[in-house]
Amino acid sequence: MPLSHRWTLTRYLIEERRRFPQASGDLNALLLDVSIACKAIARIVSFGGLGDSLGNSLGAFAAPEAGAVNVQGEAQKRVNVIGNEIFIRMNEWNGQLAGMASEELEVPRQIPASHQRGKYLLLFDPLDGSSNIDVDVSVGSIFSVLRAPDEVVQSGRDVTEADFLQPGAAQVAAGYAIYGPTTMLVLSVGNGVAGFTLNPNLGEFVLTHPSIQVPADTQEFAINTSNSRFWEPPVKRYVDECLAGKAGTRCKDFNMRWIASLVAEAHRILMRGGVFLCPRDTKDPQRPGRLRLLYEANPIGFVIEQAGGRSSTGRQPMLGVKPTALHQRIGVVFGSRHEVERIERYHHEPMNRDVANPLFAERGLFRG
DSSP, rough: EEEEEEEHHHHHHHHHHHTTTOOOOOOHHHHHHHHHHHHHHHHHOOOOOOOGHHSSSSTTOOOOSSOOTTTTTTTTHHHHHHHHHHHHHHHHSSSSSEEEEETTTSEEEOOOSOOOOOOOEEEEEETGGGGGGGGGGEEEEEEEEEEHHHHHHOOOOOOHHHHHHOOOGGGGGEEEEEEEESEEEEEEEESOOOEHHHHHHHHEEEEEEEEEEOOOOOOOEEOOOOGGBBBOOOHHHHHHHHGGGGGTTTOHHHHEEOOOEEEEEEEEHHHHHHHEEOOSSSSSHHHHHSIIIIIIIIIHHHHHHHTTOOEEEESSSGGGOOOOOOEEEOOEEEEEEHHHHHHHHHSSOOOOHHHHOOSSSTTTTOOO
C-alpha cells in the first residue's frame, strides 16, 4: 500500500468506532493521548546518553538517586520516572479516566478533583525492559484499558485498588509501543491487532501492519535457561524436547531466543511466530511468577490472543485469571497457539517419573 494511502492511527480509530454507532468517542480520545505519551517517551529514549548535553531528557538514563528502587523493589532509572510522569500528565486531564495504575506507583493514581472524571481505567508500564536500555536493546511501553465499575462512574468517587482487579478478558483495549530502529505502536481494540509505525517526518503513527496474525506453529522459543534448575517438570520436559531437535520426540529443530525485554519478545512473536515462557518456578517460593498480571501479562496476552495466538499461565488461560492484587505477579506462556496448548497439556498430564527424577531416566542410575 503506498504511503500516501495508508491510514493514520486517528483514521483507524474513527473507522473502528463506526462499528459502534452509539459510542461516545471517549475511547478514541484516550488512545490518542496514550499514543502522544508514547511519542514523547520515544523521543527521550532516542537521545540515549546525549540527553544531558542536549538538555532534553534531564539525564534520563541515570537513577533518580543512588540506590533508587520502585515499589517492586527493582532498580529505577530516571527514564522510568520520566516515562511514568509523561503518562500521568498526558492522561489525567482528558476527562476519559476515572483513575490510573502504574508499575511505578504503589497505589492507584487519582484524577485531580479539578479535572473531569470519565468511565475508563488506564494501567501501564511506562518503560518495560529499562534494565537493558544501557546496551541499546529495544524497550517499550505497555498499556491496558478497562471500564471503571458503574458505581465509580456514577458516584465520581476516588478509585481503589479493587476497582482495577478485573480479569484480562474485561479489557476494552490494550497494546504497546516499541522503541527500536523504528518506533511502533501495536494496538487492539477487540477487533484484531494493527501495527502503526511512527513517521518522523509527519509525527504521526501510520498503519503499516494491518491484521497481524501469530502463526499457529513455530520452531522458535524464548526462555531464560539460567533458571532451568528451578523449573517445574512440565516446563523442563517441553524445553528438553525442543533442545533435542530432529533426533527427539518433536522431530524438528528449534531456535532459542531470549531478549529479557517483554515488549521485544512479544513483538518478535507477533511478527514471525514463536513461544515465550517466563513460567512459575521454585526460585522464590513467595513469588509465583516474575511478570505483573495487570499491566504486563494481561495487555500482552490480550494482543496475542486478538492476533490468533494463545496466552496462558501454563495451567489456565491468562485472560481468565481473577486478579487479587494491583502488583500481582504471575507465570506467563504466550505465542503460537499449538505450542502453548502443548505446554498446557504437559501441566495437566500426570507427572512423568522419568522427567521428574533423573535417577530413573534413560541414562540414570536406575533404569525403569
